[in-house]
Amino acid sequence: MKQEFAMKDTFVINGERKTVEFDAADTLLTVLRRAGHTEVHSGCDRGECGVCTVLLSGKPVNSCQVFAASVRGRAVTTVKGIGTLENPHPLQKAFAEHGGIQCGFCTPGKIVASYALLEKTPNPGDEEIKRALDGNLCRCTGYSQIIESVRSAAETMHSGEPEEGGGV
Amino acid sequence: MNHETGTGKSLPKLDSLALAAGTEPFCDDFDRPGTLTALQVGSPHAFAEITSIDTREAEQEPGVAAIYDYRNTTERLYTTAGQGFPEPSPYDCRLFSPTLRFYGDRVALIVANSEAAARRAAKRIRVDYKLLEPNFDLHRAEERATGRLHGEDAHAAIPVPYRPEDNLAAELAIDIGDCRRGFDEAEESLDHSFTMQYASHCAMEPHTCLAYTDGRGRLIVITATQVPFHVRRIIHRLLEIPLHQIRVIKPRIGGGFGGKQEVLLEPLAALAAWDLKKPVRLRLTRREVFTVSRTRHEMACRIRTGFDRDGTIRALDMEALMNAGAYGSHALTVLSNAGAKVLPLFNKIPNIRFSGRSVYTNLPVGGAYRGYGATQGYFAFNQIVDMIACRCGIDFIDLVKQNHIRRGETSPIFEALGEGKEGVSQSLNSCALEECLDQGAAAIGWKRKGKSSAEGPKRRGIGAAVCMQGSGIPLIDMGACSMKINEDGSFNLSLGATDIGTGSDTVLAQIASEVLMVPVEKFIVRSSDTDTTPFDVGAYASSTTYVSGNAVLRCAETMKEKLRSAAAAILQVPESGLCAGEESFLHEESGRIISYSEIAYQRLYSSAQEQLECSASYTGTESPPPFLAQFAEIDVDIETGVITVLRFVSVADCGRALNPMLARGQIEGAVVNGLSYALTEEYLFNKEGRMTNPSLGQYKIFNTLDIPEMETIIVPSHEESGPMGAKSIGEIAINGAAPAIANALYDATGRRLFSTPFTPEKVWRALQEAPFEA
Numbered sequence: 001m002k003q004e005f006a007m008k009d010t011f012v013i014n015g016e017r018k019t020v021e022f023d024a025a026d027t028l029l030t031v032l033r034r035a036g037h038t039e040v041h042s043g044c045d046r047g048e049c050g051v052c053t054v055l056l057s058g059k060p061v062n063s064c065q066v067f068a069a070s071v072r073g074r075a076v077t078t079v080k081g082i083g084t085l086e087n088p089h090p091l092q093k094a095f096a097e098h099g100g101i102q103c104g105f106c107t108p109g110k111i112v113a114s115y116a117l118l119e120k121t122p123n124p125g126d127e128e129i130k131r132a133l134d135g136n137l138c139r140c141t142g143y144s145q146i147i148e149s150v151r152s153a154a155e156t157m158h159s160g161e162p163e164e165g166g167g168v
Numbered sequence: 169m170n171h172e173t174g175t176g177k178s179l180p181k182l183d184s185l186a187l188a189a190g191t192e193p194f195c196d197d198f199d200r201p202g203t204l205t206a207l208q209v210g211s212p213h214a215f216a217e218i219t220s221i222d223t224r225e226a227e228q229e230p231g232v233a234a235i236y237d238y239r240n241t242t243e244r245l246y247t248t249a250g251q252g253f254p255e256p257s258p259y260d261c262r263l264f265s266p267t268l269r270f271y272g273d274r275v276a277l278i279v280a281n282s283e284a285a286a287r288r289a290a291k292r293i294r295v296d297y298k299l300l301e302p303n304f305d306l307h308r309a310e311e312r313a314t315g316r317l318h319g320e321d322a323h324a325a326i327p328v329p330y331r332p333e334d335n336l337a338a339e340l341a342i343d344i345g346d347c348r349r350g351f352d353e354a355e356e357s358l359d360h361s362f363t364m365q366y367a368s369h370c371a372m373e374p375h376t377c378l379a380y381t382d383g384r385g386r387l388i389v390i391t392a393t394q395v396p397f398h399v400r401r402i403i404h405r406l407l408e409i410p411l412h413q414i415r416v417i418k419p420r421i422g423g424g425f426g427g428k429q430e431v432l433l434e435p436l437a438a439l440a441a442w443d444l445k446k447p448v449r450l451r452l453t454r455r456e457v458f459t460v461s462r463t464r465h466e467m468a469c470r471i472r473t474g475f476d477r478d479g480t481i482r483a484l485d486m487e488a489l490m491n492a493g494a495y496g497s498h499a500l501t502v503l504s505n506a507g508a509k510v511l512p513l514f515n516k517i518p519n520i521r522f523s524g525r526s527v528y529t530n531l532p533v534g535g536a537y538r539g540y541g542a543t544q545g546y547f548a549f550n551q552i553v554d555m556i557a558c559r560c561g562i563d564f565i566d567l568v569k570q571n572h573i574r575r576g577e578t579s580p581i582f583e584a585l586g587e588g589k590e591g592v593s594q595s596l597n598s599c600a601l602e603e604c605l606d607q608g609a610a611a612i613g614w615k616r617k618g619k620s621s622a623e624g625p626k627r628r629g630i631g632a633a634v635c636m637q638g639s640g641i642p643l644i645d646m647g648a649c650s651m652k653i654n655e656d657g658s659f660n661l662s663l664g665a666t667d668i669g670t671g672s673d674t675v676l677a678q679i680a681s682e683v684l685m686v687p688v689e690k691f692i693v694r695s696s697d698t699d700t701t702p703f704d705v706g707a708y709a710s711s712t713t714y715v716s717g718n719a720v721l722r723c724a725e726t727m728k729e730k731l732r733s734a735a736a737a738i739l740q741v742p743e744s745g746l747c748a749g750e751e752s753f754l755h756e757e758s759g760r761i762i763s764y765s766e767i768a769y770q771r772l773y774s775s776a777q778e779q780l781e782c783s784a785s786y787t788g789t790e791s792p793p794p795f796l797a798q799f800a801e802i803d804v805d806i807e808t809g810v811i812t813v814l815r816f817v818s819v820a821d822c823g824r825a826l827n828p829m830l831a832r833g834q835i836e837g838a839v840v841n842g843l844s845y846a847l848t849e850e851y852l853f854n855k856e857g858r859m860t861n862p863s864l865g866q867y868k869i870f871n872t873l874d875i876p877e878m879e880t881i882i883v884p885s886h887e888e889s890g891p892m893g894a895k896s897i898g899e900i901a902i903n904g905a906a907p908a909i910a911n912a913l914y915d916a917t918g919r920r921l922f923s924t925p926f927t928p929e930k931v932w933r934a935l936q937e938a939p940f941e942a
Contacts, residue, residue, distance in 0.1 A: 003282070033196075038190075038193065038194075038196070038197035039189075039190025039191070040190075041194070041196075041372075041373070041422070042196070042374075043372045043373065043374065043422075043454065043864075044374075044454040044863065044864050045453065045454065046454065046863055046864070046865060048454075048863060048864040048865040049372060049454075049864050051372050078190065079188070079189065079190040080189065080190050080191075083188075083189065084189055084191075085185060085186055085189040085191050088185060088188065088189060091188075092185065092188035092189055093185070093188075095184070095188045096180045096181070096184035096185045096187075096188050097180050098829075099178075099829040099830065099832065099833045101181060101184040101187050101188060102181075102423070102669045102670065102671065102833055102837065103371070103372065103373070103420070103421060103422045103423040103668065103669025104183065104184065104187030104188070104192060104420060104422070104669065105194065105371075105372040105373045105420075105422030105423060105669070106372045106422075107187050107188055108188075108190045111188060129872070130872040130873050130875075131872075131873065133871075133872045134871045134872050134873045135871070136871075136872075137370075137372060137864065137869060137871055138372065139369070139370050139371055139372055139423050139425065139837070139841065139869065140372075140423055140669055140833070140837045141833050141836060141837050142833070142835075142836030142837045142838075142839055142840035142841075142875065142878065143836075143840065143870075143871075143872045143875050144836050144875065144878050144880075145829075145832070145833055145836065146872075147872065
């Protein structure tokens, strides 16, 4: 059964141009998931939990609060655009190695938000990390190990090691 | 990563990099062409009977595939509690019933080709209701004037007291020694009641489930569950689908905390998929997670105690009144745990009584929630202990040390009170609570207690709380695993144990890794698929590391012996001459080494061909409790009533921590959940019994800006009966936040609060009244 949609547009998702179809009421989250970007999760559909965070023109947004029709031409980056399993970004490695991940459902959104922070503030203090991630809820970790993960990734990126990951 | 071998190391979770890369699928990431969307239609009333229902118009709505309600589905009673069989929770629930018992209770299920179509159809269902008088007050539930929620046919599946005519979902009582004499002889007494409120688990992944029939006509259910084997059994028994035709698969799960120990969505999705022979997805919105999934039980806990001025406690009587909500899911076992997990802690008290009742009300349904009754019991218990300490002029820590259970000791409670019935007697092999207290006191600066400082409107105070939990339900919880070797000396490790984000796949692989001396990365872990992994009761009751871990330990030991025997045969030497090494055996006499890989190649292709494989099961004969001391340092603003937790210290005895990083994560996650439960989380109901704040914007859980400075210490400990010395750590750390903050509030202001959450308004009001006198 083929669904029919009212609108059609070309999105640039993780650097790739993709033609997507949607209805006027569809959110960016809906369109991304329908296009196979299941790394973007859905937790509340009200912009209150942050698990659907993606970068839109480099800025973190709750993709459930963005109309797909408003995206036109702007770059969308999901966690897969930041790094991959084979070539992970230091943030992804740090989250794994410092206990920043338990269930992992909030993790893609957290990594995207952390990435945006480190782009702007390469050497953030704990307060800056907390402020950058206050819209990304986590019920598993108690946040402490997440904050340590971001701090550690920032240190790695500063230590002169060759930066891995795809980048945006 | 994970080139390392064995336990006691902070290895990353096996799945963590994939989770960080977004490549691990959760339930909603599985798709089948033509998947239909199921939507529940909820009751607009807290208590009503359907006098007529007309779905004909709704069925005509384009895209609608089917509508189910009480007229075209089974009338069989069941419980949604995902527990062992027979379940200790009453059979008081139907897929659909003409009687609606709480706001949002299921009226119908619409299955359509899109959510929009299902929502359009929902508006066209015509239902007439006869309104009944609801009751929202747990203290009034048993009054005769209050409407009865459940009919004649509701019943308990095990022989326990169950009186639906009195709205009584469960009842129990134990009496040890002679409490009356204890009270008579005591120099002092206290009598106070404490209440904890409704709460939502708030796992970031909402409850969700996909059901479809495969090419052979079998029913496949991919679901976000903590209990895949219970899901299969309950679907089978409720829908009369042959068990062998059902396969339940657990992918990655986005958190559970007890909320997904409930078989809530799966029977509905299964019903529709089996009936329509089409894939059906049923997923709760966040609002539905709050209103129609399960909650922490509201509980009022009264403690009366008689004691002498030297801190000798002569009698303690605990009376728990629990709000089951509209259905009795976990109504008996959470209730009994409020006593069973609390009272053994002070085993020096000679006279103890525990009585409890769970009552039905027309409010959301309670269920399993991390801590499972112990949280509510310890809130009351730790404040009473603090009051006794204050009255006697004894330090809280000294009073705890004077009374708490020690290694080698027992408590009659273990035998008298289990989960809903008699328990199992045990003497402790391990207890490091004293070290926990000492280290915690040093970390928080306990000496400053009682010298509350003031700065402007801020008053500072310190408080502590202690607790224990269990490690699985003895003689009931069973875990099993199986393993087989591959040519490269890697192993498939199949676990019934259900990793819901806790890291159990990793910890269990570490156990096998240690036994076999094989790096963790060479275990290909598969957890929870009823077709391909052995049975396990699931992820609950703090059982996985201890119960399932012991199964893995046994299984790996068996595998090692099989490998040894194969090695001896291949080398033509006696087994006794072989010494186990890394991924190999060494024949000491000749110096010959044979690797696991060589053994596997031999046995698969060359000689005495055989797949080397084995399985093992484990059921605990005891449930060694982990222990915990927690300390809060708080500021109270006496002008606004705002409590700020500045520091929170947790010191745990969880036996040997098999993965200290993950153990710390379990503690801190539970602490932060406990803190926000103590301070901000709250169900608000209007006078019709409808929750008015069912969103993460209105129901406040802690975010990064709310957390205090946390210090988490795991003390050295070793539990003989546990795998590599381990006990549990999953639940315990949620128990201490509320009482530690309450005791700190008393330290800071001389006021006590008897109910959570400690909202600014509640604190401010308490501050306007006279100080509490113990």
